[in-house]
Amino acid sequence: MSIRKKVLAANWKLNLAKEGIGEFSRGIRQRQDGDIELVVAPPFPYLRDLVVESSGEGRPFTVAAQNCSDEESGAFTGEVAPGMIAGVGARYVIVGHSERRTLFGETDEMIGRKLDRARAAGLVPIFCIGESEELRDQGKTLETLRRQIDAALSTAGGDFGWLIVAYEPVWAIGTGKNATPEEVRGAHQAIEGFVAPHLAGGAFSVLYGGSVKPSNAAELASIDEVDGFLVGGASLAVDTCLGIYDPMRG
Numbered sequence: 001m002s003i004r005k006k007v008l009a010a011n012w013k014l015n016l017a018k019e020g021i022g023e024f025s026r027g028i029r030q031r032q033d034g035d036i037e038l039v040v041a042p043p044f045p046y047l048r049d050l051v052v053e054s055s056g057e058g059r060p061f062t063v064a065a066q067n068c069s070d071e072e073s074g075a076f077t078g079e080v081a082p083g084m085i086a087g088v089g090a091r092y093v094i095v096g097h098s099e100r101r102t103l104f105g106e107t108d109e110m111i112g113r114k115l116d117r118a119r120a121a122g123l124v125p126i127f128c129i130g131e132s133e134e135l136r137d138q139g140k141t142l143e144t145l146r147r148q149i150d151a152a153l154s155t156a157g158g159d160f161g162w163l164i165v166a167y168e169p170v171w172a173i174g175t176g177k178n179a180t181p182e183e184v185r186g187a188h189q190a191i192e193g194f195v196a197p198h199l200a201g202g203a204f205s206v207l208y209g210g211s212v213k214p215s216n217a218a219e220l221a222s223i224d225e226v227d228g229f230l231v232g233g234a235s236l237a238v239d240t241c242l243g244i245y246d247p248m249r250g
């Protein structure tokens with residue numbers, strides 16, 4: 001079942017110095033009204049700092065990791081287990097971002113194992129899917145989304161309680177190019193149909209990502225099938241982050 005819970009997820013990638021965290025959280029704290037879940041995904045070393053910044057009165061945001069291991073423990077140098085991420089107080093984890101797929105060789109099956117591990121650790125996964133420009137040009141967008149969903153979710157199996165799916169056309173990430181509202185609506189409707197049979201009735205939300213910024217957020221946010229955004233570049237500064245957040249309030 002798709003649920004219309006609004007989420008704005010900020011993916012800081014390999015950016016932002018630790019000193020920027022206080023300014024960011026102060027700016028967000030002044031504006032947050034609780035209707036929209038703002039999720040911040042910093043580099044691993046800042047996870048705990050963000051959890052501490054976000055605690056206390058009026059919890060301004062929740063915290064996500066940008067990746068996790070598909071193993072829970074063992075001789076896997078450099079890996080971070082979902083249980084460790086949950087242990088520092090993060091609630092979400094981004095899984096299968098296109099940069100992980102293309103730059104670090106993550107397969108659909110590995111992503112499925114990560115989803116399974118993340119769920120077992122009590123994290124809500126933000127499961128990223130999206131077609132390359134080449135596949136889009138071949139008219140294979142929906143076929144690609146279906147394949148990514150089927151492969152990962154049949155590996156992971158079962159109910160997630162709540163799963164967030166992020167539709168991120170690869171050609172739109174960090175490029176300034178956007179899918180049109182019609183393309184976004186069509187893809188999100190298809191994704192709902194592809195995901196639902198895997199989840200045994202569990203709830204899910206579908207976010208859009210790819211060069212979302214204050215100037216296009218209102219139009220994209222007005223699409224019924226869009227439950228929020230996963231944002232990279234524009235999430236690094238409080239002003240642009242709030243410039244996307246505000247139109248989501250409707």
Ligand code: PEP
Nearest residue numbers: 173174209210211232233
């Ligand atoms: C992303 O990396 O998930 C993303 C959507 O980046 P950007 O907003 O910069 O396109």
